[in-house]
Amino acid sequence: MFTDQRLTEAYEKAKKVYFDDQSRIVFMSDAHRGDGSLSDEFLKSRNIFVHALNEYYENGYTFVEVGDGEEFLEYSNFEHIKNAHTDVYALIKKFFDEDRYIRIFGNHDIYLQNPRFVEKNFGINYDEFTEEFFDFMKGLDPQEAIILKHRYTSQELFVIHGHQGDAPNDQFWFFTMLSIKFFWRFFHRFGIKNPASPSKNINRRHKIEKNYSKWIVEHQRPLICGHTHRFKFPKDKSVPYFNTGCGIYPASITAIELTEGCIRLVRWKTYVNDTGLLYIKRETMRGPEPIEAFDTRKPQGVVEYLTMRKKQRMKKSREERAAFREEQMDEHETHEKSEKEELDDQ
Known part of the structure; x- marks a missing residue:
């Protein structure tokens, strides 16, 4: 019941973004960028992320980051995160400067719901080499959710991180933050994961997905989210539930693409060839399917x-x-x- 209420509230307040069959949009979530230390889970997939993001930039995509881009619950000093991943933020700024970056906040970067925090940390950046301050992403306006609306058919896609209604990561997020910052953060260095996280707890993950499926059926709205770290592409078109997966798999990242009026789930993965050279390959895992196939109206x-x-x-x-x-x-x-x-x- 609480999940239904939280999702409905977010839907009613969501910002509308229009698209059509010529639009190119990529949805990625749960990168959990940290400070570059041993507990930074993003390090193992950073090179793949940069390569994929550069390809999307060169091919004219709009980048929608669907929450948990930064790991603020563990590392509250954003300067350390920016300095650890300067190549990533240089790319994101290129998207932002061309009005092709949409930011949604999740439970691990929930501080982005505070405009003063955003202005202080994203408005201005400091170049340690030149020792000068410069405009970073001035005017960034993170959203809890957005509604993608087709210009001609009015079909809607509801995009949200996915922690809404998940009690430990929603209404009790502050206490979860304390446990992560002062306890689980140090266990991450030894490869021990938090068993309470939906990405590691199968029962909680299934419960969250079940609640979201109920909301989709009741409100007749396709949903794109992240949070659980488990990619999803609907086999049953009557329940159009999409999940981006995450950006911290051991040797791959996943994303949802919307191009030429079709939607697909893709994976960017590291491979090794016969001569021992590493290379990154993009694979289509599900789709492409016409977006109108998931129009519930x-x-x-x-x-x-x-x-x-x-x-x-x-x-x-x-x-x-x-x-x-x-x-x-x-x-x-x-x-x-x-x-x-x-x-x-x-």
């Missing part, structure tokens, strides 16, 4: 738009097949011609 006017989109995709598919057949025929003719020339030479 049937308003007037949407049916006509969806029919038009279906015809466009069918036409594109036919053209691609025709081009492929033509290419195959050209290759066959070229092969026959070369064989004939060889016979003539003989």
